[in-house]
Amino acid sequence: MIINAYNAIQYRKTYEYKLLEHGYSENDTGFLKKHFDEHRLDYLLEKNADERIVLLLKDDYFIFDNLDRYLALWDDEKRELREIVAMVNANTDRDFYSDVESAFVDIDNRYLILVNKFYQLPEDFKPDEKEAISSMYAYANRVIDASIYDEFKSMWHAADQEDLTLIVQSAFRSFEAQKNIHNSFLASHGREATERFSARAGHSEHQLGFALDITTPGYGLTQAFEETDEFKWLKENAHKFGFILRYPKDAEHITGYLYEPWHYRYVGEEVAAYIYQNSITFDEYYAYYLK
Numbered sequence: 559m560i561i562n563a564y565n566a567i568q569y570r571k572t573y574e575y576k577l578l579e580h581g582y583s584e585n586d587t588g589f590l591k592k593h594f595d596e597h598r599l600d601y602l603l604e605k606n607a608d609e610r611i612v613l614l615l616k617d618d619y620f621i622f623d624n625l626d627r628y629l630a631l632w633d634d635e636k637r638e639l640r641e642i643v644a645m646v647n648a649n650t651d652r653d654f655y656s657d658v659e660s661a662f663v664d665i666d667n668r669y670l671i672l673v674n675k676f677y678q679l680p681e682d683f684k685p686d687e688k689e690a691i692s693s694m695y696a697y698a699n700r701v702i703d704a705s706i707y708d709e710f711k712s713m714w715h716a717a718d719q720e721d722l723t724l725i726v727q728s729a730f731r732s733f734e735a736q737k738n739i740h741n742s743f744l745a746s747h748g749r750e751a752t753e754r755f756s757a758r759a760g761h762s763e764h765q766l767g768f769a770l771d772i773t774t775p776g777y778g779l780t781q782a783f784e785e786t787d788e789f790k791w792l793k794e795n796a797h798k799f800g801f802i803l804r805y806p807k808d809a810e811h812i813t814g815y816l817y818e819p820w821h822y823r824y825v826g827e828e829v830a831a832y833i834y835q836n837s838i839t840f841d842e843y844y845a846y847y848l849k
């Protein structure tokens with residue numbers, strides 16, 4: 559009897575008992591105990607049991623520190639769980655350009671620097687070494703980070719083999735150039751429209767030298783480019799050369815930008831393949847794997 563009473567007291571101290579008592583099912587309790595340490599379990603016990611918490615915890619890209627933000631956004635927006643996680647991880651539960659941080663440029667692999675509406679490049683940031691793109695591949699006076707020029711050329715020639723004609727319309731842009739472009743769009747299109755397709759100075763990937771706007775003659779940077787064989791080829795093959803379609807369709811709530819079938823960002827072959835295969839954005843990849 560004494561031993562049983564002692565055991566009962568000990569059992570009440572376990573997380574299994576506490577979680578069950580708190581309202582979690584046996585299955586969920588097992589799952590929570592398996593995946594989270596005491597510190598995190600204590601945190602969960604401070605909150606009301608909520609079946610959404612367990613669903614969130616099971617998402618591939620769940621980040622524990624974001625838990626309260628996921629729940630808050632879920633209350634606000636009628637969206638799929640996958641999207642709730644993606645949005646919070648990409649910070650888009652916040653207003654664009656709020657809480658702007660300096661882009662983390664001292665990263666070992668410069669191809670993975672994140673620049674978006676929450677991460678800004680310093681005004682003087684520019685590629686280590688720039689190289690002019692041959693007029694064979696681009697309109698006049700386009701410049702690229704020299705370290706990715708070979709990869710780009712390989713991609714161009716692979717497309718050429720299929721009788722497709724790629725042409726670079728825009729490549730590296732300095733802080734100053736971006737500022738001028740953005741200001742001229744503000745003047746012609748107004749702020750609300752402009753912010754959906756044009757980055758503020760310091761917030762453009764083009765300043766990295768790793769972003770290329772690629773089209774085919776006759777299309778320019780228009781949504782119609784999506785209908786071309788060149789686009790279809792890029793969509794399925796760019797990752798083999800380290801490039802990703804950076805602003806996919808219907809992802810404005812994550813990337814902050816309207817669909818841009820022409821904008822490709824170099825991230826290296828391994829990361830590009832992962833992003834392609836898992837259909838996630840670079841913003842999400844960064845939050846989950848790099849931040």
Ligand SMILES: [Zn+2]
Nearest residue numbers: 769770771821
């Ligand atoms: Zn672009």
